[in-house]
Structures are given as C-alpha cells and as structure tokens.
Amino acid sequence: MASSQSSRAASSSEADDFASASSSGAFCFKRKYSSQTVSESDDSEDAKSEDPVGASESVKTSAIKKKSRLSVADEAVEVGRTASSSSKSSIDFGLYVTKVSGLVEDKQSGQFTAYNLRDIISNHPSKLIESIQFNYLFEIDWLVAQYPKESRSAPLTLVHGSQGASKTDLDVEAMSHEHVNLVQARLDMPYGTHHSKLMILRYADGIRIVAHTANLIERDWHQKTQCGWLSPLLKPLAAEASSNDGDSPTNLRADLCRYLRRYRHPRVGRWADLIEACDCSGLRVFLIASCPGRHSADQLNEFGHLKLRQVLRQFDFGANSKDACLVGQFSSIGSLGSESSKWLTAEFMASLAAGGSPGGGGGGDGSALKLIYPTKDDVRQSLEGFPAGASLPYRQSVAKKQPWLNRFLHSWSASRSSRSRAMPHMKSYLRYSGGSGSPRLSWYLVTSANLSKAAWGSLEKKGTQLAIRSYELGVLFVARQFGLPNFSLEAANAAACISVPFDLPPCRYKATDKPWIVDLAYRDLPDAHGNIWCPPMCGN
Structure with a gap:
C-alpha cells in the first residue's frame, strides 16, 4: 500500500486529497494502493464544521466486487x-x-x-x-x-x-x-x-x-x-x-x-x-507566493492574488484584450460566497485581468472567465477510475452553497499531451486570445494554489488588508518578459511554444455534466475498473 501513516493526515483543512484510510471493511475499488487516501480539502470553515467525511481521519467505504477491466500490467x-x-x-x-x-x-x-x-x-x-x-x-x-x-x-x-x-x-x-x-x-x-x-x-x-x-x-x-x-x-x-x-x-x-x-x-x-549568494540573473519567471497572515500597508501586494495583480499591471495586454479569456484550472474548490461577485468575479478576477480587461471593459460579469474542473464522467473514465476523485475534494457542503459556480465550469481535456484520462492535480491560471484557431497566451502561472480564498487571500477593511490562511507557491511566465509578444501552443513555433498540458479553448460543461463531488455516491455506472464510488455518510 503506497500511503504511509504520515500521509493519512490533515482531515479538514485546505489541500488536495480526500481523507479515507480504513483498516477494516470493504472498498468501492480494488486497487489496494488507492484504498487509503488522504485529505486536503479546500473549504476552510465549511470543511471543518459541516462535512463529516472531511472531518474524519478514518472512514469506511463499501464495495461492489467486479472484475477489473484493465490488467495489472x-x-x-x-x-x-x-x-x-x-x-x-x-x-x-x-x-x-x-x-x-x-x-x-x-x-x-x-x-x-x-x-x-x-x-x-x-x-x-x-x-x-x-x-x-x-x-x-x-x-x-x-x-x-x-x-x-x-x-x-x-x-x-x-x-x-x-x-x-x-x-x-x-x-x-x-x-x-x-x-x-x-x-x-x-x-x-x-x-x-x-x-x-x-x-x-x-x-x-x-x-x-x-x-x-x-x-x-x-x-x-x-x-x-x-x-x-x-x-x-x-x-x-x-x-x-x-x-x-x-x-x-x-x-x-x-x-x-x-x-x-x-x-x-x-x-x-x-x-x-x-x-x-547565487547568480539568479538569468531567470525570467516571477514568484507568486502566499503566506498566512493579514497583509497591509507596504506588505499588501507581497503575496496572494494582489502579488499577481501587481506583476501583471507592469504589462499592457491591451492588443489582446478584445477576445481574451482568463482560465483557472485546479483540483479543489473552496467556499467562494453566495454569488460570484462576493469574491470570484470581483477581487480575484480583477487580479487575473490586470494589464488589460478582457473584452476591453471591466469584465465584471465574468463572461471571459473559464474554470476547468473535472466532471463526474471525467473521473469515472480516468486511468485510476473513481479513486482519482479522492484527490478532487469538492464537497457537497460547499457546492450546494454556490450553484452559480457551475456556469463557469469546463471539463478536463488534455489530448494535446495525451493526458485526458490522467486526472489533474496540477493547478494553473492563464490568459489567452485567438479562440480555437491558434490560441496565444499572454501569461501562464503554474502554482500550488487551488481556487479558494484561503489560498489566494481575501480583501478586508475596504481593500486595505489581504487575509491569507495558507502557504502557496507558484511561478509566473509572462511572454513579454521573454521578449515574445505571446506564447504559442504550436510545436512548429518552437521559439515561443510553452507546454500547457490541457486543451484550449476549454469545453464548457454539457447540460448533463456535473462537477465531481467527492462525498457523493456514484453507483449508476462503473468506472474503468468496474467499480463504483460509495463514500460513507453520503446521504444517498
């Protein structure tokens, strides 16, 4: 079994893997290394106070015994x-x-x-x-x-x-x-x-x-x-x-x-x-980090989404603003408020849009924002099957409070890197234009930060203070910093080609698609290994 005792930790706070480690009982899946998973939820207060699954270090799962469709090899x-x-x-x-x-x-x-x-x-x-x-x-x-x-x-x-x-x-x-x-x-x-x-x-x-x-x-x-x-x-x-x-x-x-x-x-x-004491003069990436605390005055822009905003403001992306889109891709979602304007399309999108608002306007309606998070079927059909969803800890207690988020959601597809069936644990954010023809990227951020206020920070005291709960770290690539007008996704354009694993433009959820919810039971269709997903206390 791959997980050790040390990886059974941290039940309710923000992170990436759902808590489930049980030494007894049956499991919804057969791969023994997957029967013991860990919790890194992304909800702060919601995860701790309302979700009995997230609050438990050891939970039991039930099973359906079906022959795996994939060989061990x-x-x-x-x-x-x-x-x-x-x-x-x-x-x-x-x-x-x-x-x-x-x-x-x-x-x-x-x-x-x-x-x-x-x-x-x-x-x-x-x-x-x-x-x-x-x-x-x-x-x-x-x-x-x-x-x-x-x-x-x-x-x-x-x-x-x-x-x-x-x-x-x-x-x-x-x-x-x-x-x-x-x-x-x-x-x-x-x-x-x-x-x-x-x-x-x-x-x-x-x-x-x-x-x-x-x-x-x-x-x-x-x-x-x-x-x-x-x-x-x-x-x-x-x-x-x-x-x-x-x-x-x-x-x-x-x-x-x-x-x-x-x-x-x-x-x-x-x-x-x-x-x-090292020579870092050849580096062209920016560091975007988060540190716990309430940051204000001359430290207001040192961390979190305000650091990202400060860096992007150094550049003028105006030429690419008319058809520009902002993309967020992540493996966990925190509690974002009762409506998008509480945080997502207000302060957070203002940081993503710094350097030139998409559409040439304020972009406050969020129409230029596309969020990539796997659907239930993305997980079900993945290489790992349902156990992949243990690392995608979006919970009922949070999702039911923000149904408005679904209109921003897009499914996971990574055919360009042959990783459509390898569920994402990566987190990234970017700005692109050019639509489906030949997307051009102004910038690309690879980070540990999921979509949550705990990770990115939330403004307080009329915008004079940024409260951050977690440590996060990422690196930002801005095309202009490399002497390029844009990054390309085309291998033929080798000088400007940057390796983004997932497909652009992203595909919006179909009417029948639902975001993966880790503490919901999925019994209607088996996964790629013939198993179902039935977490404890799922309520259905």
Missing part, C-alpha cells in the same frame, strides 16, 4: 522513462509534466518534457550535497528512495504543516532516517495549511529550484497530471560580488528569500542565505 508498467529530446522549448522554459504510468512511451514525448521525481533530483551530473522539501504530504521512506544512492544520506529537511496525530506519525517515520530533519511551519490563521510544493536542491557546483504541484507521496506521481518548473543551475556569485548583484529582472531571488524568511526558522532561513 496495463496499470502498473511505467513507460516514457526519459524526457523527450525534441522538447526543446519546454527545457528552455524549464516546464515539465510528470510521467504517467500506463501511458505509452510515444505519448510522453513531443513538446512535453516528462519527469518522475527521481529524474528531477538526479537532473545534474554533480553530486547532490543537501536538499530541502516543502510540501503538504510526505511518505518519507518512498521519498528517500527516489534520491540517487550516493545522496541518500545527504542532509534532507522537510517543511510541513502537520499537527496532532499526523505530526506524530511523521516524526516516527523520520526517526528511521538520521539525515532527515523536520520543520513544522507556523500556521497563524485558522484553517490554513502548508500547501506549497517547493524543492531546493544543492549540488557541489550550485543550486536548482523546483516549483511544482505534487505531494511527496507515491500515488501523486503515478497516474495524475502534474507539472512544475525546474530552474537552471544557479551558480555561486563571485567572491567580490556585492549583495545587490545576481537577482533576476523579475526579482525572483528577493521574493523567494522573503518567502523563506517568513517561516521564521533557522533551518529555512539558512536556505535564503544560500540563494542570496
């Missing part, structure tokens, strides 16, 4: 073991997708660079000296096994937000690894989580930074669509360099060091010192 054989040599543009931008088990090798090639965790850590010829991993969920034994043998005893720091029994489980697992040190992130706001996914890898000749979307548990690297950004090697500055030398034009180094120092922990702060 179909499900378990990992292919596409090397990144495509033809994915030049992806390597230039540093973007990658994770390998998908059961996907034939030629479908992992083309313009997409595909890595597993071992590839990422070993993607440099010199020896790994030490590393630090920021994440929500860890399976320490599995994680250590992904490191190259010669570096498995190198110092490894894990930054987490686990509390209570889940923290105890993590502490116990870490005891088996003398080189592993744990740092518990401070969560200053109720219902917040440590949700950032960040690696900093120190080699003998420099540092690499990885911002990504996957938990450090085996199942997150199996049959899901995940993505990330891998920096080039950041070499140490010359001894005579001043403290102001070496930052990127986007101030990424300064922003990352500010983020790291918000942890107020010496083990983490030390990494800020190491990064400050």
Whole structure:
C-alpha cells in the first residue's frame, strides 16, 4: 500500500486529497494502493464544521466486487522513462509534466518534457550535497528512495504543516532516517495549511529550484497530471560580488528569500542565505507566493492574488484584450460566497485581468472567465477510475452553497499531451486570445494554489488588508518578459511554444455534466475498473 501513516493526515483543512484510510471493511475499488487516501480539502470553515467525511481521519467505504477491466500490467508498467529530446522549448522554459504510468512511451514525448521525481533530483551530473522539501504530504521512506544512492544520506529537511496525530506519525517515520530533519511551519490563521510544493536542491557546483504541484507521496506521481518548473543551475556569485548583484529582472531571488524568511526558522532561513549568494540573473519567471497572515500597508501586494495583480499591471495586454479569456484550472474548490461577485468575479478576477480587461471593459460579469474542473464522467473514465476523485475534494457542503459556480465550469481535456484520462492535480491560471484557431497566451502561472480564498487571500477593511490562511507557491511566465509578444501552443513555433498540458479553448460543461463531488455516491455506472464510488455518510 503506497500511503504511509504520515500521509493519512490533515482531515479538514485546505489541500488536495480526500481523507479515507480504513483498516477494516470493504472498498468501492480494488486497487489496494488507492484504498487509503488522504485529505486536503479546500473549504476552510465549511470543511471543518459541516462535512463529516472531511472531518474524519478514518472512514469506511463499501464495495461492489467486479472484475477489473484493465490488467495489472496495463496499470502498473511505467513507460516514457526519459524526457523527450525534441522538447526543446519546454527545457528552455524549464516546464515539465510528470510521467504517467500506463501511458505509452510515444505519448510522453513531443513538446512535453516528462519527469518522475527521481529524474528531477538526479537532473545534474554533480553530486547532490543537501536538499530541502516543502510540501503538504510526505511518505518519507518512498521519498528517500527516489534520491540517487550516493545522496541518500545527504542532509534532507522537510517543511510541513502537520499537527496532532499526523505530526506524530511523521516524526516516527523520520526517526528511521538520521539525515532527515523536520520543520513544522507556523500556521497563524485558522484553517490554513502548508500547501506549497517547493524543492531546493544543492549540488557541489550550485543550486536548482523546483516549483511544482505534487505531494511527496507515491500515488501523486503515478497516474495524475502534474507539472512544475525546474530552474537552471544557479551558480555561486563571485567572491567580490556585492549583495545587490545576481537577482533576476523579475526579482525572483528577493521574493523567494522573503518567502523563506517568513517561516521564521533557522533551518529555512539558512536556505535564503544560500540563494542570496547565487547568480539568479538569468531567470525570467516571477514568484507568486502566499503566506498566512493579514497583509497591509507596504506588505499588501507581497503575496496572494494582489502579488499577481501587481506583476501583471507592469504589462499592457491591451492588443489582446478584445477576445481574451482568463482560465483557472485546479483540483479543489473552496467556499467562494453566495454569488460570484462576493469574491470570484470581483477581487480575484480583477487580479487575473490586470494589464488589460478582457473584452476591453471591466469584465465584471465574468463572461471571459473559464474554470476547468473535472466532471463526474471525467473521473469515472480516468486511468485510476473513481479513486482519482479522492484527490478532487469538492464537497457537497460547499457546492450546494454556490450553484452559480457551475456556469463557469469546463471539463478536463488534455489530448494535446495525451493526458485526458490522467486526472489533474496540477493547478494553473492563464490568459489567452485567438479562440480555437491558434490560441496565444499572454501569461501562464503554474502554482500550488487551488481556487479558494484561503489560498489566494481575501480583501478586508475596504481593500486595505489581504487575509491569507495558507502557504502557496507558484511561478509566473509572462511572454513579454521573454521578449515574445505571446506564447504559442504550436510545436512548429518552437521559439515561443510553452507546454500547457490541457486543451484550449476549454469545453464548457454539457447540460448533463456535473462537477465531481467527492462525498457523493456514484453507483449508476462503473468506472474503468468496474467499480463504483460509495463514500460513507453520503446521504444517498
């Protein structure tokens, strides 16, 4: 079974995987690694107070015993073991997708660079000296096994937000690894989580930074669509360099060091010192991070959606505004209010639209906003079957309060990367124009942040204060920052081609489509493995 005790944690707060770990009873699905899943819901107060499923660490499921339609070989054989040599543009931008088990090798090639965790850590010829991993969920034994043998005893720091029994489980697992040190992130706001996914890898000749979307548990690297950004090697500055030398034009180094120092922990702060001594001048991406707290005055625009707004305002996307669309793609949805204008089409869309409102107007009706979240049938027909939905924790208690959201929803389709059946755990946001002909992207954000106020922040005190509950982190690609008018999705346009795994334009839900709800029973049709989904206390 892939999940360890440490990954059964965190029942009710914001995150990515639904809590369900039971040592007894039958299951709605047969794959044993999937019968134990974990909770990362995205609802803050709603998840804790109203959802009995989300509030439980151990829940039972019932089963229907049907023969799986896929063989073990179909499900378990990992292919596409090397990144495509033809994915030049992806390597230039540093973007990658994770390998998908059961996907034939030629479908992992083309313009997409595909890595597993071992590839990422070993993607440099010199020896790994030490590393630090920021994440929500860890399976320490599995994680250590992904490191190259010669570096498995190198110092490894894990930054987490686990509390209570889940923290105890993590502490116990870490005891088996003398080189592993744990740092518990401070969560200053109720219902917040440590949700950032960040690696900093120190080699003998420099540092690499990885911002990504996957938990450090085996199942997150199996049959899901995940993505990330891998920096080039950041070499140490010359001894005579001043403290102001070496930052990127986007101030990424300064922003990352500010983020790291918000942890107020010496083990983490030390990494800020190491990064400050590196030459980051070649980086062209922006850092968009969130830190818990109420941010105001000169810190108002440092984090959350206001940081995104501040960066995008530096650019004029007016030429692409008339037919522009804004896309949000995510794996969890928080409580957004009784109507769209409470947050989504007001402050959040104002940040996404910064630099030129879609349609040339205010865009306040949200008509230019397209949100991608899988339907029930997307999940049912996926490689994992219904268990994939455990990582898509949109709950009845939240969904019933915001039926208005359905008019913004679009289904998951990723034929361009052959990942339509690999359910997304990635989160991304972008601006594009050009419709179905040849979409042109002004910017593209890869992040850990789902669609929630806890992740992005909510304005208070007449817009003078931004309240954020969780840690999040992402990187923003703006075409103009790379000297390009737009990014392209066409491999033929290699110089401007950026690797977005899903299809554009997205396809709006059909009249019969329903968003995946994790605590609803689905018994009408079996999944790809012949199983049904019947979570406990589902009420139907």
